[in-house]
Amino acid sequence: MEKFKKRSKKGYVPGAPIYVGDTKAQKTKITVTDYNKDSIEIHEFTNPEDCRPFKSSATNTWVNISGLLDIDSVAKIGEIFGLHPLIVEDILDTEHRPKLDIFDDYLFITFKLYSYNKETRALTEEQLSLVLGENHVVTFQEKGSDLFSSIHKRLENPQSNMRKFGADYLVHALLDITVDSYFEVLEKIGDVVEDIESRIINKPSVDTLKEIHEVKREMIRLRKSIWPLREIISGLHRRISPLIQEQTLVYLKDIYDHTIQVMDTVETYRDILSGMLDLYMSTMSNKMNDVMKILTIFATIFIPLTFITGLYGMNFNPKISPFNMPELGWYFGYPFALAIMAAVAIGMLILFKRKKWF
Amino acid sequence: MEKFKKRSKKGYVPGAPIYVGDTKAQKTKITVTDYNKDSIEIHEFTNPEDCRPFKSSATNTWVNISGLLDIDSVAKIGEIFGLHPLIVEDILDTEHRPKLDIFDDYLFITFKLYSYNKETRALTEEQLSLVLGENHVVTFQEKGSDLFSSIHKRLENPQSNMRKFGADYLVHALLDITVDSYFEVLEKIGDVVEDIESRIINKPSVDTLKEIHEVKREMIRLRKSIWPLREIISGLHRRISPLIQEQTLVYLKDIYDHTIQVMDTVETYRDILSGMLDLYMSTMSNKMNDVMKILTIFATIFIPLTFITGLYGMNFNPKISPFNMPELGWYFGYPFALAIMAAVAIGMLILFKRKKWF
Amino acid sequence: MEKFKKRSKKGYVPGAPIYVGDTKAQKTKITVTDYNKDSIEIHEFTNPEDCRPFKSSATNTWVNISGLLDIDSVAKIGEIFGLHPLIVEDILDTEHRPKLDIFDDYLFITFKLYSYNKETRALTEEQLSLVLGENHVVTFQEKGSDLFSSIHKRLENPQSNMRKFGADYLVHALLDITVDSYFEVLEKIGDVVEDIESRIINKPSVDTLKEIHEVKREMIRLRKSIWPLREIISGLHRRISPLIQEQTLVYLKDIYDHTIQVMDTVETYRDILSGMLDLYMSTMSNKMNDVMKILTIFATIFIPLTFITGLYGMNFNPKISPFNMPELGWYFGYPFALAIMAAVAIGMLILFKRKKWF
């Protein structure tokens, strides 16, 4: 097995297969589903060569390669299904931007699937590449997650559209699952956003700020994937490659609408998060100001009182002259001083209250 | 009745009817209004099958389904009027983005109606879906609010345009009511905005901030609905489907102008709210600063006074040497100390006043 | 006379004339100016019917309706000049967005005129609607301000282009006056902006902030009117309706250039106002910080001094032991304490000065 080279290595030869994904990804597994209106067969292979006969069969064939670690197998599959070397390179480049390439005899689509863990707040990304040829679909899953089981179930139902329509409908079904997974992710993130919002109002903390920042970054990530996905689906719907049949277009229009809705939701969340940041900043600043104001008012009230105590703490001798702090010699001198202090404190409190300072 | 599935459930089969709205919505009610220039008949049905004869009648027919809880009935209506399963799915998906779908024999439009309660500041949303076919209109109301009574009144007037024009004019009337409801909502929100603004200037508080934040979010929500509505009406006006008659176009242009005006108003409110946020922040900050400044100046004036009292509170013994606080032995020592304090305080007040610090 | 209904009343019949403007506006007055190269006649009517003969006269006719209170008269004029009911509705809707509607036999334009009072800083708006038909122009002024006297003067001059050119040139002249009034308004607002700016630098106050906020809002209002006006004039210049003659196009291009310049100025003012807001905030914050810093430094210098006075105010008895505040017994004890205080104060002043804290 070749050594993995970094995508950014200068001077690599374009079209040479280089895998840049996570090396701990699952072992490569090949599943071939061969079906038509009447029958369905599922095979699991380890040798890519076993797929070759299915390429030109009259039935619809779905070849799923899950796990891209074994780049020789991927290259072999590419060779069997007649893919351009640059396409094989793109399949292995799991950081690739979602895109649609149209060739004379096949379409190539690559895009991202997301899942979101609400506990860890981790947004996991998986690249899915897909080739639609005459009567066959080849899919390349980066991590081989258990995503396609629902499609298998629908394929097993002989009444399903999947069986009646061609390979292009299978592509539609895969894209549909993908867009639905975006809805799922956004729903979970929406819960997180609501949770953050309620905490901003009830007990804002610095961590809230970091959370807002993190969700914002996830929105940037999602947005980067959804924009090109929208273009891909729009492209499929518009540029009728003969591989896309007329009857599938209405279904593609439907996913297109959903993609727009995903986009809208992402943009709305971004707007809401920006608003929340403002709200957080103001709430924190208001809270801080309130604390400071009350403390300052408290301190301010004691300032003249302490001055008075200082005054009567001076050592001028009342015996020398009647002008020297005569209060010290009064019978009610101390109560008088206390009364003045109380009057000053109460007066200030009333004044501050009237000015609505607290 | 089927169990409701969440919209984001992965692997649902596209085109299967799933209702995602509020389950407490009203019971489904079917109202059929059959009219032409000369006569008008209104029927209330519970069985969708009763609508079937009206589909191909020569008169104009308006079928209104209010309340989408009974998804079997909705599916049945869909089947009777020949709707694509994806359309029935969209009708039941009450979170759907407003859109226009053009089919050979019918148009499908879905959009949102809003109402605003100024007391509770609640913006309520209701989805309205609408199918325009040859000589008939089918409307699906999510909550069955009493919105269409004015249209019924106009229909009962034999001189009204409604009676003279075709089914497409009815669609125009429905869209017109919708856009007018936006004006109503914006007018009420405008009052709220003005109210908030006057409070910012007179007595800003943290609640004002939350209110601005809430109105901003409602603007985001409205905007999300109005943008696609504008596209829908522009689409109706432009792409002359044979179902839209020439004479209706000028009326559609009129609603289009109103939609633009609604958009403009929403954008203006957003601009104004942003400006208000700035104004609020500055006003609060200025107020806080004023309080702090006055308190600080107050404290600052007492600092040297307290220092002086401390000075004459020191226990240096004037008896030991003539240099040890001779003032304590003066005849006018205490008045002298008080005079110095008064001079310092007044001097500082004058200084601060000159520097325009208060 | 009908009762006025609010624009946002749900369920009003489209095309029914409803006046939404200020009810205290002037009484409706009809002025008919009939002119050609050789002669000019001016009539004042109160009965709209009197205008009818002028519609199909070979001479150019300008019918000006000033004051829209009497909606029956407006509706009558609309009927005489063959206007669509929706157009009559738009004429009376004085809150309408500026727009251009093109019909087979006439053009309809509605837009806003502004005037600005520098003393009260009030931006006054007046709607002007305008119909250009074959050989006639009908104008509807909301408030009947004395705007058109200069046009009348030019019309009375037989050498003027107004007399030589057709009715479309009159439309150009009206639009030209309008755009010029924008220049006038912007010039006045420009003076206000400069005045605010000089005050920000010299003596910023909270009122300055409110003024910036107000001028910003006026810019939002102006912008909302000028954008569609630009589209209108661009439309007139581009889509050569046969009602616009070839020779007028160069004049329309000229107004178009002016509109762009108005737009540019509005955008520039917005940019400048945003910059001023930043400048204001920073200036205020700097000022506040300077005050606080000086006060804090002042307080800080007294802190150790007051501590020293406290120290020598303690009641430890020097008689008990030679370690108990021996300074109190020194001959130069008091001057020594004063010297220490002076040294501390001067030392701190030097330190703060060196650190450039004031």
Added chain:
Amino acid sequence: MEKFKKRSKKGYVPGAPIYVGDTKAQKTKITVTDYNKDSIEIHEFTNPEDCRPFKSSATNTWVNISGLLDIDSVAKIGEIFGLHPLIVEDILDTEHRPKLDIFDDYLFITFKLYSYNKETRALTEEQLSLVLGENHVVTFQEKGSDLFSSIHKRLENPQSNMRKFGADYLVHALLDITVDSYFEVLEKIGDVVEDIESRIINKPSVDTLKEIHEVKREMIRLRKSIWPLREIISGLHRRISPLIQEQTLVYLKDIYDHTIQVMDTVETYRDILSGMLDLYMSTMSNKMNDVMKILTIFATIFIPLTFITGLYGMNFNPKISPFNMPELGWYFGYPFALAIMAAVAIGMLILFKRKKWF
């Protein structure tokens, strides 16, 4: 000579020549340069009539009018070269937005030249208008600055392209000088920007803020001129009026590239200035915070010390009971009190240091 009317005067007749520029501008001077491949002649005239014979000469003619005070002469020149009255008006309106007007027999271009004085930081603007006709170019300089001497030098060189190419190449040369002057201005402003930036880092002050604000405003001004200039040059390059020869296009493309680069630089400076504003605000705020923090820490350390001095300044009589401040009677009472104070002060310093508060 006519009285100057303000541009914004309502009701002026379009096409009437009104000069709105600086009235102290230089006297009008007419320079006629007549040249072809073989010869060159330069004339200075004061009477516009003297230019008339050059209009239809077979040689290339460049008529330069410098100083627009004498509007009669400008109007006369306009008449001689067959300019539309609106064009003459635009030439005299020195506040006009840059634009290109295409007529059948001539092109009209108006734009701004800038120069920047690094000492006074003054950005000076001069309007240049230009008419390209068959074999002649007429230029109108607002202030008659010594801008064109380099062009004269190149014209005097018989080997120069200027002599070999037609009048359109002269227009190119004038535009080229203009765009180069923008580079020069931006280079100088770039120096100012760098100077401001280095001062923000080394010793920020309120003046720095005002300087940033001023340079930002100059960027807004430049931008307002360069955007339309870009459109003009793009227009010249695209819409091949027969007055622009094929061989000149590559030169126009070259200036177009330079204009884009000027635009880029202006936008980059705006971005950089915004970043600098943020940096300034943060630096100032950090500096202020540092000062306040140190002062506050200093004050905080003295607070418990002063409390202790207050404690032992209380007048409880140790003679009454052994519980009444027995420390006052201790042999080492005073050193003990001092030791406690020192311990508190050092303890707090260590604590604050550990918390990394200074």
Added chain:
Amino acid sequence: MEKFKKRSKKGYVPGAPIYVGDTKAQKTKITVTDYNKDSIEIHEFTNPEDCRPFKSSATNTWVNISGLLDIDSVAKIGEIFGLHPLIVEDILDTEHRPKLDIFDDYLFITFKLYSYNKETRALTEEQLSLVLGENHVVTFQEKGSDLFSSIHKRLENPQSNMRKFGADYLVHALLDITVDSYFEVLEKIGDVVEDIESRIINKPSVDTLKEIHEVKREMIRLRKSIWPLREIISGLHRRISPLIQEQTLVYLKDIYDHTIQVMDTVETYRDILSGMLDLYMSTMSNKMNDVMKILTIFATIFIPLTFITGLYGMNFNPKISPFNMPELGWYFGYPFALAIMAAVAIGMLILFKRKKWF
């Protein structure tokens, strides 16, 4: 050798070769690589004239000029390969904006290469200009860095596409290396961004702010180069000049996708950096506020304590009257005063804790 003139010198003659780059750049070196399917020859020349025979050879020729100091040689090369004088000028103008010029018999492309030093955080720029003619490519390297060695290696491999395809594939290879160098730069900057981010959370300082500011400026610089590069590659891919062969288009589409990805990354970094700036500001402000709050609370607790010590420091004589500070005469007077102080302090601590002030 001519003296270098500044690019912004007014009045320079367009098309005259002026070098504006760094004068310390390497000596000009000419490398000619002549190859076809079967053979490859590499020559190093110093005299530009030696290249002339290769221009019209049937084999593919790559002429690389590295170092642009010797402008005579560059001009000579320009003359040999028939370049327009403006193109030679653009080659020498190393500050030129990236662009693509299409001529009948050659294409001219100029763009920037970047390298980034993570230690010094220096972003180094080098201009590369490139001429694609019939069977030959001429490249002009500003600084002659060792960039092309990997291309030479691939050329030496007779199995490589480089040898099989034409000169246009060589252009593709050069652009591919360039875009890869952007990836490398962005990867390094990405490390820096992550490093800054982790420091913001752990120990933010004023330097962090300056670093964010610097990386932001580098993003502005990169963006300025990548936008036009995207246009160039899009142009090559779209406008099929006959010099670009059909088979190269798929490779150009591939680089185009990479350029979009670079753009996306730059924009994402800009968004992230803006978010980081907000985070930094809030973190700093929170930290500062926390310090201030704790210090203020600490000071506030001592204020009433110090007041009490002041109180009992007053010199009212208990002997004169029983109302004069009787506590001074109590047996447990001092412990009583201490107890009150402790109670006040503890009470305040509890209160502040309950209000969650610390």
